[in-house]
Amino acid sequence: MRSTFHGIEVSKRGLFAQQSALNTTGHNIANANTEGYTRQRANMQATTGLPYPGMNASLEPGLLGTGVNVVSLQRLREDFLDIQYRNENKRQGYWDARFETLEKLEGIMNEPSDTGLQKVMDQMWQAWQDLSKDPTNTSARAVVRERSKAVADTFSGLYGHLKEVQGDLDNVMGVKAMEMNSLGQQIASLNRQIADVVPHGYQPNDLYDQRDVLIDKLSKLVEVKVTPAANGMVNVTVEGRDFVTGQTSAPVTTQQNAGTGLLDLTMGGDTFVPTTGYLAGAQQSRDEIVPNMMQRLDVLAVNLTKEINELHRKGASLTDIKNGGAPQDLPFFLDASAPAGSKDYPKGAGSIVVNPDILASLDSIAAALPGKGGTAVGNNENALEIAKIKFKVLQAGTGATDLQESSTLDDYYRYTIGQLGIDSQEALRNQKNSELIVGTVDNQRQSVSGVSIDDEMAEMVKYQHAYSASARVMTSMDEILDKVINGMGRVGL
Amino acid sequence: MAIRVTQNMLNSNMLRNLHNSMYSMDKMQQQLSSGSKISKPSDDPVVATRGMFYRSSLMENEQYQRNIGEVQSWLELSDKALDEAGSIMHRIRELAVNSGNTTLGPDSLQAIGKEIEQLKEHLGTIANQTLGGKYIFGGSDIMTPPYDVSAGKITTTNNSEIMLEVSTGIQVPINVTGQSVFNYLGNGGKNVFDLMDKIVNDLKDGKPVNNELGNIDEQIDNLLGVRSTLGARANRIDLIQDRMEKEETTLTEGMSKNEDADIAEVITNLKTQENVHRAALGAGARIIQPSLLDFLR
Numbered sequence: 001m002r003s004t005f006h007g008i009e010v011s012k013r014g015l016f017a018q019q020s021a022l023n024t025t026g027h028n029i030a031n032a033n034t035e036g037y038t039r040q041r042a043n044m045q046a047t048t049g050l051p052y053p054g055m056n057a058s059l060e061p062g063l064l065g066t067g068v069n070v071v072s073l074q075r076l077r078e079d080f081l082d083i084q085y086r087n088e089n090k091r092q093g094y095w096d097a098r099f100e101t102l103e104k105l106e107g108i109m110n111e112p113s114d115t116g117l118q119k120v121m122d123q124m125w126q127a128w129q130d131l132s133k134d135p136t137n138t139s140a141r142a143v144v145r146e147r148s149k150a151v152a153d154t155f156s157g158l159y160g161h162l163k164e165v166q167g168d169l170d171n172v173m174g175v176k177a178m179e180m181n182s183l184g185q186q187i188a189s190l191n192r193q194i195a196d197v198v199p200h201g202y203q204p205n206d207l208y209d210q211r212d213v214l215i216d217k218l219s220k221l222v223e224v225k226v227t228p229a230a231n232g233m234v235n236v237t238v239e240g241r242d243f244v245t246g247q248t249s250a251p252v253t254t255q256q257n258a259g260t261g262l263l264d265l266t267m268g269g270d271t272f273v274p275t276t277g278y279l280a281g282a283q284q285s286r287d288e289i290v291p292n293m294m295q296r297l298d299v300l301a302v303n304l305t306k307e308i309n310e311l312h313r314k315g316a317s318l319t320d321i322k323n324g325g326a327p328q329d330l331p332f333f334l335d336a337s338a339p340a341g342s343k344d345y346p347k348g349a350g351s352i353v354v355n356p357d358i359l360a361s362l363d364s365i366a367a368a369l370p371g372k373g374g375t376a377v378g379n380n381e382n383a384l385e386i387a388k389i390k391f392k393v394l395q396a397g398t399g400a401t402d403l404q405e406s407s408t409l410d411d412y413y414r415y416t417i418g419q420l421g422i423d424s425q426e427a428l429r430n431q432k433n434s435e436l437i438v439g440t441v442d443n444q445r446q447s448v449s450g451v452s453i454d455d456e457m458a459e460m461v462k463y464q465h466a467y468s469a470s471a472r473v474m475t476s477m478d479e480i481l482d483k484v485i486n487g488m489g490r491v492g493l
Numbered sequence: 494m495a496i497r498v499t500q501n502m503l504n505s506n507m508l509r510n511l512h513n514s515m516y517s518m519d520k521m522q523q524q525l526s527s528g529s530k531i532s533k534p535s536d537d538p539v540v541a542t543r544g545m546f547y548r549s550s551l552m553e554n555e556q557y558q559r560n561i562g563e564v565q566s567w568l569e570l571s572d573k574a575l576d577e578a579g580s581i582m583h584r585i586r587e588l589a590v591n592s593g594n595t596t597l598g599p600d601s602l603q604a605i606g607k608e609i610e611q612l613k614e615h616l617g618t619i620a621n622q623t624l625g626g627k628y629i630f631g632g633s634d635i636m637t638p639p640y641d642v643s644a645g646k647i648t649t650t651n652n653s654e655i656m657l658e659v660s661t662g663i664q665v666p667i668n669v670t671g672q673s674v675f676n677y678l679g680n681g682g683k684n685v686f687d688l689m690d691k692i693v694n695d696l697k698d699g700k701p702v703n704n705e706l707g708n709i710d711e712q713i714d715n716l717l718g719v720r721s722t723l724g725a726r727a728n729r730i731d732l733i734q735d736r737m738e739k740e741e742t743t744l745t746e747g748m749s750k751n752e753d754a755d756i757a758e759v760i761t762n763l764k765t766q767e768n769v770h771r772a773a774l775g776a777g778a779r780i781i782q783p784s785l786l787d788f789l790r
Contacts, residue, residue, distance in 0.1 A: 112548060118548065126552060132560075134563075136636060376653065377635060384658060414546060418534065418541065421535045425538060428535060447502065450499035451501070452497060452500060454785040455499075
C-alpha cells in the first residue's frame with residue numbers, strides 16, 4: 001500500500017536527480033576550456049519499486065515506481081585513445097627536439113650564402129691566386145693574410161656557436177629532467193589523493209583528469225606505459241622501468257659527468273638513457289648531432305690547414321729570398337694552444353690561428369718555391385701550388401681527423417651541408433607527421449571527452465524541463481492533498 | 494555514430510589550419526623578399542649544395558678571368574717590345590748591308606757605328622721594359638733590370654717562366670724570358686748585345702760588317718721564333734678567355750635556374766594562399782561564434 005505522500009517523494013527525487021544532472025552540466029560548461037577535462041554525465045536509474053520483495057510483501061499488481069536516483073557521475077573517456085595519443089606524443093617530442101637542434105645548426109652554418117664558410121674559403125683561394133699574379137705586391141700579401149685570418153675566424157666562430165648549442169642542450173636536459181621529476185611526484189601525489197577517496201566509493205573524476213594531463217605531459221618527454229593499480233591508482237613505467245609506483249616516484253636527477261662536463265641522467269639512482277621522446281631527442285642532439293657537426297668541421301679545418309702548412313713550409317718567403325733562399329719551414333696556420341715558437345698544426349676547427357710570424361711580417365708569406373730557376377722575388381710557384389689545394393683530392397684515412405671518403409675539401413664541406421639539410425628535412429617531416437597524428441588522435445579524444453556547449457545546452461534544456469515537470473507533479477500532488485485535507489469530510493459544514 | 498564535434502575541436506582545428514596557411518604564406522613571403530627558392534639547406538638539400546657549387550665555381554671563373562687579363566697584358570707588352578726589337582734588328586741589318594758598299598769611307602762607317610750604338614741603347618731599354626714596375630724580361634727576378642745600362646750588357650741569368658692558372662689545372666707562362674731573347678747565342682757564339690758591340694767596334698775600326706749578316710739573321714730568326722710562340726700563346730689565351738666568358742654565362746644561368754624563385758609563380762601561389770587564408774578566417778568566424786546558447790532564451 002503506497003503512502004499518502006508517495007507522489008511528493010517521487011517528485012522530490014525527480015527534482016534532486018535533475019538538479020544533480022543540471023549541476024553536472026554546469027560543471028561541464030564551467031570546464032569547457034579546462035586542459036584535459038573529461039566531460040561527465042549523471043547516470044540516472046529508477047529507484048527500486050514497491051513493494052520491496054519480501055515474505056510479507058503485499059500482492060498488489062506490478063511494482064510501483066519510486067522515482068529516480070543519480071547512480072554515477074561517469075567520465076566519458078576512452079583509454080585506447082590515451083595510449084595512442086601518448087605513443088605519438090613521445091614521437092613528436094623526439095622529432096621536436098631534433099628539429100630544433102638541426103634548425104639551429106642550419107642557421108649557424110648559413111649556407112648557401114654570400115657570408116658562409118664556403119665563401120670565406122673561396123676568397124682565400126682567390127687571394128692565393130692573386131698573390132701568384134703578383135708575388136712582390138704587399139697588398140696581395142695582405143689580402144692573403146686577411147682572408148686566411150677570416151677562414152680561421154670563421155672556423156672558430158662556427159665551432160664556438162656549436163659549442164654554445166651543445167651547452168644550451170645540456171641546460172635543456174637539466175630542465176627537462178627536473179620537469180620529469182616533478183611530473184612523477186605530482187602523479188604520485190594524485191595517486192595518494194585518489195587512493196584516499198576511492199575506497200569510500202567516490203569517483204574522483206577531476207583528480208583522474210588532472211593525473212591524465214600530467215601523464216600526457218610526461219609522454220612528450222619519455223616513453224610511458226600506464227597500468228592500473230589498486231584503489232584507482234596507476235603505475236607508470238618509463239622505458240620499461242618503474243617510474244611511479246603507487247604513491248612514490250623514482251627521483252630523476254642530473255649529474256655532471258667528470259669527463260665530458262655534460263649532464264648525465266639518472267632515474268631511481270641508476271643511469272638513464274632515454275631512447276625516445278623529447279629527452280632522448282635533446283640528448284641525442286647534444287651527444288650526436290652537434291658533436292658530429294663539430295667533428296666534420298674539425299676534419300675540414302685540420303686537413304685544410306695541414307695541406308696549406310705542408311706546402312708553405314717548403315716555400316720561400318721574401319725574407320728567405322733576401323737571406324739567400326733557404327725555406328723558412330714556417331707553417332701558415334698554428335694551433336691556438338701551441339706554445340710560442342712551436343710548429344704545431346691546428347688540432348681542430350676551434351683552435352686555428354695564423355702563424356704570428358706571418359701576422360708580424362707579410363714578407364714571411366712563402367709564395368716562391370725554390371727549384372730549378374733558383375729563387376727570385378717573382379717566383380710564384382708556391383702560391384700557385386697552394387691555390388691548387390682547392391681542387392686537390394685528399395685521400396681517405398682511418399685517423400680521427402682523416403676524411404672518410406676521398407674527396408676535395410669543397411666536396412667534403414658541401415656533403416656536410418647536404419647531409420645537414422637532409423637530416424633537418426627528415427626531422428621536419430617526421431615532426432610535422434607526428435604533429436598531425438597527435439592532432440588527429442587528440443581530435444578523436446576530444447570527440448569523446450570534450451565539452452560541447454551545444455550538447456550541454458540541449459542537456460540543460462532537457463534537465464530543466466524534467467525539473468519543471470517534476471515540480472509540476474509535486475504541485476499536482478499538493479492540489480490533490482489539498483482536496484483530501486481541506487475539501488473532503490466537510491459534509492454539512 | 495556520427496563524430497561528436499566540440500567547440501574546442503573547431504577552435505583548435507581552425508587554429509591549426511590558420512597556422513599552416515600562415516606558415517606557407519611566410520615561406521612565400523621569404524621567397525619573394527629573397528628572390529630565392531630556398532633559405533636553408535633543408536628547404537632543398539640538392540638545390541642548396543648545388544647553389545654552393547655554383548657560387549664557388551663563379552668565384553673561380555671570376556678569378557681565372559682576372560688571371561687571363563694579367564696574362565694578356567704581359568703578352569701584349571712583350572709582343573710590342575719584341576716588335577720594336579725586330580724593327581731595330583732590321584735597321585741594323587740594313588746598315589750592315591750598307592757598310593759593305595765599297596764607296597764608303599771610314600767616316601761613313603764610323604757614322605753607321607754611331608747609329609748602331611744608339612740602336613743598341615734602345616734595345617737595352619726594350620730589354621728593361623717594365624709593367625707596373627716589374628721587369629717583364631727578368632724571368633722570375635722581376636725586380637732587377639735584366640740589362641745593365643752602364644756596362645751595356647745583358648746581366649740576367651734568370652730563365653724562369655712565371656706561370657699563372659687560367660683555368661682549373663691549366664697553367665700558362667705569362668712571360669718571355671730575357672735569356673731566350675737577348676742572350677741567344679747563335680753560331681757566332683755571341684748574344685745580340687755582344688754582336689752589336691762587335692759590329693760597332695768593327696765599324697769604328699773602319700771595317701765593313703756585312704760579313705756579320707748571317708749572325709744578324711740568326712738573331713732576327715730567334716726573335717721571330719719567340720714572337721710566334723708568343724702569338725700562339727696569345728691565341729690560346731683568347732680561346733680560354735672565350736670559354737671562360739661562356740662558362741660564366743652558363744654558370745650564372747645554372748645558378749639562377751637552380752635557386753631563383755619564379756616570382757610570377759610565387760605571387761600567384763601567394764594570392765591563392767591568401768584567398769584560402771581569408772576563407773579559413775571567414776569560416777572560422779562563422780563557425781566558432783554560434784552555439785545553441787545563442788538561440789536559447
